[in-house]
Amino acid sequence: MFEQEVIEQDLARQLYRRYSQIHEALYSSQVPPKPAYDEGRLHQDLSVLLAVANGTIKRSEASEDQIADILEISERLIDLLFGRVYNQSATSVPSFFWNETTVGQMLAHVQAWLRQDDLISLSDAAQLLFPELAETNLQAARMRVKRLTEQGRLMQYRDPRVNNRMQQLRVSRQAVEALAYAQSAGTLAKAL
Secondary structure, three states: OOOHHHHHHHHHHHHHHHHHHHHHHHOOOOOOOOOOOOOOHHHHHHHHHHHHHOOOOOHHHOOHHHHHHHHHHHHHHHHHHHOOOOOOOOOOOOHHHHHHOHHHHHHHHHHHHHOOOOEEEHHHHHHHHOHHHHHHOHHHHHHHHHHHHHOOOOOOEEOOOOOOHHHOEEEEHHHHHHHHHHHHOOOOHHHO
């Protein structure tokens, strides 16, 4: 499970880095004092996002208003982290953010929830993408799926509820199904 204290510490580090960029753009190159974190609106927003990411709020039971609120909260957090600063031309989220930060992984889970997407294991993905190979050699088929994540063709998620780090890896069912469709059309086979 995603833990609120860990997420808040990671978020505080990222926001301080962002705060420093804004401070530098406004004032000078001096590093600003680290602001104190209090449990205001951001804390409340994180509580909602964590409830979604941890599966406490079920998509099938959420009202349209709740879904809209959750979308707004996730967009607000991304804007807070990556909105334009003085000399930037556009908002961009670095690719490492989604896989290498706890906040990114939490938001990735929230976005999958918003899309009504299932996160499936590499074994399940292997059986959908490479059914013949998976029948005879599931490990080889799993490695092909892993290669797709390394190439950036599939986004890799971590399931914090699974203790074994190697079994934590998940991919989007919707993305796998799209790749399976592309594979049936013959466009994926050349890449592998």
